[in-house]
Amino acid sequence: MDYIDPHIHMVSRVTDDYERLARSGCVAVSEPAFWAGFDRGSAAAFADYFRQLTEYEPRRAAQFGVQHFCWLCINAKEAENVALSREVIALIPQFLDRPNVLGIGEIGLNKNTRNEVTIFTEQAALAADAGELVLVHTPHLEDKYLGTRMILDVLSRNTAMPPERVLIDHVEEHTIRPALEAGHWCAMTLYPVTKCTPARAADMIEVHGVERVMVNSAGDWGVSDPTAVPKFVAEMRRRGHDEETIRTVVYDNPVRFFAQCGRFRFTPRGVQPG
Ligand SMILES: [Zn+2]
Numbered sequence: 001m002d003y004i005d006p007h008i009h010m011v012s013r014v015t016d017d018y019e020r021l022a023r024s025g026c027v028a029v030s031e032p033a034f035w036a037g038f039d040r041g042s043a044a045a046f047a048d049y050f051r052q053l054t055e056y057e058p059r060r061a062a063q064f065g066v067q068h069f070c071w072l073c074i075n076a077k078e079a080e081n082v083a084l085s086r087e088v089i090a091l092i093p094q095f096l097d098r099p100n101v102l103g104i105g106e107i108g109l110n111k112n113t114r115n116e117v118t119i120f121t122e123q124a125a126l127a128a129d130a131g132e133l134v135l136v137h138t139p140h141l142e143d144k145y146l147g148t149r150m151i152l153d154v155l156s157r158n159t160a161m162p163p164e165r166v167l168i169d170h171v172e173e174h175t176i177r178p179a180l181e182a183g184h185w186c187a188m189t190l191y192p193v194t195k196c197t198p199a200r201a202a203d204m205i206e207v208h209g210v211e212r213v214m215v216n217s218a219g220d221w222g223v224s225d226p227t228a229v230p231k232f233v234a235e236m237r238r239r240g241h242d243e244e245t246i247r248t249v250v251y252d253n254p255v256r257f258f259a260q261c262g263r264f265r266f267t268p269r270g271v272q273p274g
Contacts, residue, residue, distance in 0.1 A: 002268075003251050004027060006029075007030065008030075008216065012037075018060065021064070024227045027067065029061065030102060031053060031069070032070070040078065042084070043090075046091060065269075071101070071106060071135050074088040074123070075106060076107065076109050079110075082115050085122075102263070103134055104132050108138055108169075109143070110139055110147075117154065124158050129160070136155075136166060137170060138168060145175060152184075173200070185257050189216055190217055191218065191224060192224065201215050202241075210249050212257075214250070214253045214254050
């Protein structure tokens with residue numbers, strides 16, 4: 001089945017992974033800006049990273065027939081440095097008109113600190129002012145429930161940002177409902193260790209339905225599985241779900257969410273670009 005991975009950090013992956021993705025049915029990826037595994041020392045390092053995401057990575061993906069889209073921001077981990085964060089935020093507008101950019105992300109919270117909230121709020125405001133979509137990282141494990149509540153509070157106060165233009169990522173059983181009820185899109189991350197397995201994701205689909213829900217691998221430089229989405233497809237088939245239901249989650253929903261961005265130009269497989 002053709003699918004889209006709406007959250008994967010390809011800059012951390014080798015070129016062979018693009019080949020594996022293409023072979024497993026992946027036709028497009030969206031890559032949020034994130035932590036690099038170390039704190040960057042200057043805004044210039046982020047400018048280079050944004051060039052990598054908007055210039056180099058789409059070309060590397062295209063060699064394998066995978067369309068590459070991305071998101072720009074300073075992530076929650078590095079947002080602890082407020083002065084550096086504001087320098088990075090000032091850089092973002094000059095990259096926003098690049099053709100593969102879908103919006104601002106992945107912004108959010110990591111340890112739910114005051115500085116993180118400040119920078120999350122400022123980047124959500126930038127997105128609202130610029131009419132950009134938002135992709136939100138929710139914290140891990142013990143910080144997830146409180147952090148998700150804090151994120152939803154900030155977003156609800158940002159009345160210039162329609163809730164359907166925001167994707168709340170890494171949702172789990174205890175956070176998917178409040179995010180959906182607030183009117184946002186949600187994504188479940190299929191990770192080998194933490195976050196969510198294909199079986200848990202299928203359980204959540206069975207409870208909450210497929211509307212405004214998608215799945216991703218969040219493959220990055222750590223322990224992760226870039227071809228996790230086909231494993232979710234296999235789990236859904238094993239349970240007897242029909243192909244249309246599965247396709248809604250792994251293909252149609254990412255397209256619907258991304259299509260709210262005026263720059264989004266997606267060419268389905270077999271269609272001539274133009
Ligand atoms: Zn990520």
